[in-house]
Amino acid sequence: MKLDSRQIERFEREGYLFFPALFSADEIRVLTDEVPRLFAQHRPENVREKGSDAVRTNFAAHLYSRPFARLARHPRMVLPVMQLFGEAVYMHQFKINGKMAFDGDVWQWHQDYGTWRRDDDMPDARAMNVAIFLDEVNEFNAPLMFIPSSHRLGVIEAGHDLTTTSYPLWTIDHGTIAALVARGGIVAPKGPPGSMILFHSCLVHASTANLSPWNRVSVYLSLCAVSNHIRRFQRPEYIAHRDFTPIECLPDDCLTRDYDVPLPWRDGTPASAVTA
Amino acid sequence: MKLDSRQIERFEREGYLFFPALFSADEIRVLTDEVPRLFAQHRPENVREKGSDAVRTNFAAHLYSRPFARLARHPRMVLPVMQLFGEAVYMHQFKINGKMAFDGDVWQWHQDYGTWRRDDDMPDARAMNVAIFLDEVNEFNAPLMFIPSSHRLGVIEAGHDLTTTSYPLWTIDHGTIAALVARGGIVAPKGPPGSMILFHSCLVHASTANLSPWNRVSVYLSLCAVSNHIRRFQRPEYIAHRDFTPIECLPDDCLTRDYDVPLPWRDGTPASAVTA
Numbered sequence: 001m002k003l004d005s006r007q008i009e010r011f012e013r014e015g016y017l018f019f020p021a022l023f024s025a026d027e028i029r030v031l032t033d034e035v036p037r038l039f040a041q042h043r044p045e046n047v048r049e050k051g052s053d054a055v056r057t058n059f060a061a062h063l064y065s066r067p068f069a070r071l072a073r074h075p076r077m078v079l080p081v082m083q084l085f086g087e088a089v090y091m092h093q094f095k096i097n098g099k100m101a102f103d104g105d106v107w108q109w110h111q112d113y114g115t116w117r118r119d120d121d122m123p124d125a126r127a128m129n130v131a132i133f134l135d136e137v138n139e140f141n142a143p144l145m146f147i148p149s150s151h152r153l154g155v156i157e158a159g160h161d162l163t164t165t166s167y168p169l170w171t172i173d174h175g176t177i178a179a180l181v182a183r184g185g186i187v188a189p190k191g192p193p194g195s196m197i198l199f200h201s202c203l204v205h206a207s208t209a210n211l212s213p214w215n216r217v218s219v220y221l222s223l224c225a226v227s228n229h230i231r232r233f234q235r236p237e238y239i240a241h242r243d244f245t246p247i248e249c250l251p252d253d254c255l256t257r258d259y260d261v262p263l264p265w266r267d268g269t270p271a272s273a274v275t276a
Numbered sequence: 277m278k279l280d281s282r283q284i285e286r287f288e289r290e291g292y293l294f295f296p297a298l299f300s301a302d303e304i305r306v307l308t309d310e311v312p313r314l315f316a317q318h319r320p321e322n323v324r325e326k327g328s329d330a331v332r333t334n335f336a337a338h339l340y341s342r343p344f345a346r347l348a349r350h351p352r353m354v355l356p357v358m359q360l361f362g363e364a365v366y367m368h369q370f371k372i373n374g375k376m377a378f379d380g381d382v383w384q385w386h387q388d389y390g391t392w393r394r395d396d397d398m399p400d401a402r403a404m405n406v407a408i409f410l411d412e413v414n415e416f417n418a419p420l421m422f423i424p425s426s427h428r429l430g431v432i433e434a435g436h437d438l439t440t441t442s443y444p445l446w447t448i449d450h451g452t453i454a455a456l457v458a459r460g461g462i463v464a465p466k467g468p469p470g471s472m473i474l475f476h477s478c479l480v481h482a483s484t485a486n487l488s489p490w491n492r493v494s495v496y497l498s499l500c501a502v503s504n505h506i507r508r509f510q511r512p513e514y515i516a517h518r519d520f521t522p523i524e525c526l527p528d529d530c531l532t533r534d535y536d537v538p539l540p541w542r543d544g545t546p547a548s549a550v551t552a
Contacts, residue, residue: 102450106485139415140462142484174378178489186416186488208418209382209485212462213454 001076003083011084015151016189016199022076023132023194027255032134032193034067035096035217044274045238050166054103057167058096060238060265068094069261071132071219075249078223080198081128085225088246092116092127092224093239096134098217099142104210106164108171111151112222113201114158115170120240121232125154127224131197134217141216142207143188144197147180151200172204180204223247237273277352279359287360291427292465292475298352299408299470303531308410308469310343311372311493320550321514326442330379333443334372336514336541344372345537347408347495351525354499356474357404361501364522368392368403368500369515372410374493375418380486382440384447387427388498389477390434391446396516397508401430403500407473410493418486419464420473420494423456427476448480456480499523513549 003017011017038058039046045059062072071077072091081089098104112129116122137143150156158170189197199205201222210216224230229244250259265273279293287293314334315322321335338348347353348367357365374380388405392398413419426432434446465473475481477498486492500506505520526535541549 101454106487109487139464140421145416145487174489178377181489188415206487208487211382211385211421211482211484213450213457 001079003080008084011198011200014148015203016146016148016197018189018191019196020191021194022196023255025194028134028193030067030255031071031219032217034065035134038065038096039098044236044269047167049103049105052103054100055098056105056165057098060094060241061096062091062094063265064263066261066263067255068096068219069263070250070254070259072221073247073250073261074254075252077130077132077196077221078247078249081130081223084128085126088226089223090226090229090244090246091221091241092122092230093220093222093241095220096217097220098215099207099210101141101210101213101215104142104216105166106209107207108161108164108169109177109204109206110158110169110171111156111202111204114155116201116230116240117155118170119232119235120230122224122228122230124228125201126228127201127222129199129201130221130223131199132219133191133193133195134219135215136192137190137195137216138214139190140212141214142210143190143216144205144207145186145188146199147177147204148184148187150180150184150204151202154202156204177204234276236276238269277355279356284360287474287476290424291479292422292424292473294465294467295472296467297470298472299531301470304410304469306343306531307347307495308493310341311410314341314372315374320512320545323443325379325381328379330376331374332381332441333374336370336517337372338367338370339541340539342537342539343531344370344495345539346526346530346535348497349523349526349537350530351528353406353408353472353497354523354525357406357499360404361402364502365404365499366502366505366520366522367497367517368398368506369498369517371496372493373496374491375483375486377417377486377489377491380418380492381442382485383483384437384440384445385453385480385482386434386445386447387432387478387480390431392477392506392516393431394446395508395511396506398500398504398506400504401476401478402504403477403498405475405477406497406499407475408495409467409469409471410495411491412468413466413471413492414490415466416488417490417492418484419466419492420481420483421462421464422475423453423480424460424463426456426460426480427478430478432480453480510552512552514545
């Protein structure tokens with residue numbers, strides 16, 4: 001799993017790379033089998049949709065779920081990010097986003113790095129987003145939408161939206177989005193479970209409400225260059241991690257074979273990780 | 277504009293027919309030029325989105341706007357409906373739905389005839405929905421989604437949703453939608469401005485939120501067989517019309533040439549048409 005020069009050039013130009021079906025059905029099943037158990041738990045890491053019990057996002061499963069702890073060390077996901085940054089990476093944020101059938105609400109237009117700089121004092125945009133599809137993504141279950149090349153503008157002015165959904169977000173105003181789309185258009189990668197998207201942490205993205213009867217569960221990992229670790233601990237640790245230890249990859253078969261992984265939060269979230 | 281036997285068979289099987297670019301850009305411009313003036317008016321016919329000033333739906337423009345009064349009599353739209361019903365039709369409902377850029381909210385899964393039977397006591401599903409695109413419809417601006425063949429089940433049980441959006445709707449529960457989609461799938465016709473969809477008034481449909489910077493304004497006309505006129509006048513007349521006079525078509529060039537049309541509500545909505 002090494003990116004070639006055309007892929008690197010494309011990433012720099014458009015801000016994302018799409019790898020359809022990078023993980024096999026057998027590998028993904030190990031993860032999807034675990035999701036209902038995770039979403040059923042009542043712990044602070046499960047943020048539910050406004051006015052519904054559906055899970056909008058689950059945080060930090062790599063610290064209390066064995067399959068997701070193995071995914072967090074998967075070379076097919078980690079190595080290309082290390083290659084692009086030219087250094088080791090640590091896990092800044094780990095989410096399983098529900099975007100559940102019927103109940104999955106919108107994510108407004110935003111840049112992830114905007115939040116990390118404002119809230120977490122991450123020095124540079126040297127953190128990568130990785131999305132891994134646990135369900136098929138099609139035109140009806142609210143795929144991620146990207147504005148290609150929008151990452152080239154760096155951090156764009158944003159306002160803190162505390163009301164639209166159940167999760168606060170630094171969102172970009174309509175005039176700016178219209179101008180960006182006029183230049184770059186919109187793309188929405190679709191594909192089978194096991195597909196992966198790498199996208200720049202300044203790439204502007206959003207997704208609409210999922211009215212379909214198909215869940216669109218995805219894992220979103222944010223891998224930060226170790227030298228670029230966050231400086232401010234304003235958000236709870238289960239949202240913005242403070243362990244900057246470089247990720248050590250497991251072998252390529254780590255989803256289908258059971259490797260030993262630490263699960264420090266298996267018996268509950270430490271009190272210190274819940275408050276800011 | 278006469279449907280052939282394959283089209284009729286297809287309509288009966290799938291519940292809809294799609295005619296891309298049926299109206300020309302010049303014809304559609306006559307309508308789109310009029311929309312901002314209509315949406316800017318403060319009259320009861322403009323229903324705005326929850327928490328925004330954007331127009332969700334405008335009712336009865338054919339009674340106070342010259343271009344839309346001409347559209348309401350257009351043979352390319354009226355004749356195929358008369359052909360399918362084998363009798364004259366009247367205008368049961370006339371809407372311009374905004375689904376505006378950024379602000380356009382969801383329409384939950386529903387059947388139109390469900391509402392017309394429950395609220396208006398329309399005897400049979402002998403009323404046709406016609407959607408005419410005033411903007412391009414693409415995968416990003418929240419196209420109408422249909423469940424093909426769902427019209428064959430007749431009226432499906434529904435609950436009155438008074439809270440999700442700014443407009444009350446009889447909506448169908450998630451389990452039923454999942455079962456219908458498992459059989460029929462979902463389709464979302466896309467195309468240039470001027471495209472037209474005819475769809476059965478029992479066809480289950482929905483549309484998601486429009487997060488794109490592109491408006492998706494459409495005209496929705498509901499043409500009812502004259503013998504099937506509504507019996508109950510529970511909803512205001514601007515929503516469910518009580519004039520059962522058969523539509524008389526204008527010539528085919530009626531959008532680009534100025535024919536004389538009555539505009540009875542030009543100076544305001546009659547008080548009797550606003551209350552139930």
